[in-house]
Amino acid sequence: MSEVQTIDIRTTTRLEMVDITALVRAAVKRTGATHGLATVFCPHTTAGLTIQENADPDVKSDLLAHLARLVPKEAGFRHGEGNSDAHIKSSIIGASTTLLVDSGKLLLGHWQAIFFCEFDGPRDRRVFVKVVKG
Numbered sequence: 019m020s021e022v023q024t025i026d027i028r029t030t031t032r033l034e035m036v037d038i039t040a041l042v043r044a045a046v047k048r049t050g051a052t053h054g055l056a057t058v059f060c061p062h063t064t065a066g067l068t069i070q071e072n073a074d075p076d077v078k079s080d081l082l083a084h085l086a087r088l089v090p091k092e093a094g095f096r097h098g099e100g101n102s103d104a105h106i107k108s109s110i111i112g113a114s115t116t117l118l119v120d121s122g123k124l125l126l127g128h129w130q131a132i133f134f135c136e137f138d139g140p141r142d143r144r145v146f147v148k149v150v151k152g
């Protein structure tokens with residue numbers, strides 16, 4: 019077992035996908051785990067986490083643009099804070115992801131990266147990483 023680690027993220031725009039793969043890899047390395055599971059958890063209701071392609075930046079922009087078409091900012095929502103679209107996008111994308119750790123490395127596909135998805139930035143954000151060895 020290992021302690022929960024925190025990764026701090028500062029987003030710069032309202033809608034953004036931040037590649038946090040290197041930060042998660044470093045967190046896993048700090049635990050000394052060679053085999054196990056790494057859970058990454060987003061404790062925010064207007065952001066999320068996803069695994070997606072990191073090679074072509076158009077994938078990120080297409081994903082964000084399509085989510086914006088699916089859930090427009092102004093659509094007659096009742097929530098007084100005015101960010102219901104961000105809450106809905108957060109639920110669509112999800113708040114956590116679990117990765118396999120093998121021989122001390124994250125088992126990600128060649129084109130895969132871990133992205134923090136900001137839907138109501140810019141803000142100071144954080145994610146938690148917990149590694150369970152085994």
Ligand code: ZN
Binds near residue numbers: 100
């Ligand atoms: Zn809100």
